[in-house]
Amino acid sequence: GENVEQHPSTLSVQEGDSAVIKCTYSDSASNYFPWYKQELGKRPQLIIDIRSNVGEKKDQRIAVTLNKTAKHFSLHITETQPEDSAVYFCAAKLQGGSEKLVFGKGTKLTVNP
Amino acid sequence: GAVVSQHPSRVICKSGTSVKIECRSLDFQATTMFWYRQFPKQSLMLMATSNEGSKATYEQGVEKDKFLINHASLTLSTLTVTSAHPEDSSFYICSASEAEKFSDTQYFGPGTRLTVL
Numbered sequence: 096g097e098n099v100e101q102h103p104s105t106l107s108v109q110e111g112d113s114a115v116i117k118c119t120y121s122d123s124a125s126n127y128f129p130w131y132k133q134e135l136g137k138r139p140q141l142i143i144d145i146r147s148n149v150g151e152k153k154d155q156r157i158a159v160t161l162n163k164t165a166k167h168f169s170l171h172i173t174e175t176q177p178e179d180s181a182v183y184f185c186a187a188k189l190q191g192g193s194e195k196l197v198f199g200k201g202t203k204l205t206v207n208p
Numbered sequence: 209g210a211v212v213s214q215h216p217s218r219v220i221c222k223s224g225t226s227v228k229i230e231c232r233s234l235d236f237q238a239t240t241m242f243w244y245r246q247f248p249k250q251s252l253m254l255m256a257t258s259n260e261g262s263k264a265t266y267e268q269g270v271e272k273d274k275f276l277i278n279h280a281s282l283t284l285s286t287l288t289v290t291s292a293h294p295e296d297s298s299f300y301i302c303s304a305s306e307a308e309k310f311s312d313t314q315y316f317g318p319g320t321r322l323t324v325l
Binding site: 127129131136137138139140141144146184188193194195196197198199200201203 | 240318
């Protein structure tokens with residue numbers, strides 16, 4: 096089945112700097128890759144997603160890039176703010192069959208003021 | 209946007225009792241809902257996929273007789289933890305996607321924190 100690896104597990108940056116989180120997936124049939132932000136004790140919130148027919152997607156300070164050949168995708172946050180501090184999860188979904196998402200282990204991002 | 213609710217948000221019960229958790233899609237229909245379990249500082253672990261009108265599909269290692277799932281309507285799925293024990297204490301979260309839009313996006317409920325004494 097699909098396996099998603101996420102790095103780093105923790106990331107600390109200064110306010111205003113950029114943060115990059117990387118994920119790799121194992122099944123080339125995966126075609127949907129969302130990123131979720133989860134604050135302590137809260138629900139995961141979708142922040143951006145990308146499909147396999149697109150190489151890059153941007154939404155204000157957040158961008159996601161996808162390299163299908165290498166089977167990896169990355170989350171980029173620019174001009175980080177303290178409120179960006181949270182745990183970020185990447186996920187992958189196989190095309191066809193089950194609708195389930197396979198999640199990475201998460202990255203705890205801390206933005207220091 | 210799509211909203212998913214869960215009830216209750218917190219529950220404390222004695223060992224041996226059963227607990228029911230409800231997951232509702234408030235403004236959309238969901239033919240498929242998902243139940244996850246999350247331990248502190250860990251990722252989301254998929255327990256089962258709940259399909260409206262049919263039996264749930266459980267992930268490997270999840271006891272279907274212990275975690276009963278019912279998806280009786282397009283807006284409601286329930287998870288019942290039967291004969292709960294302290295090791296069942298966890299954060300349980302459901303998610304759903306919009307059936308009408310054939311959407312890949314999953315929206316999560318706020319979660320239910322279960323504590324078994």
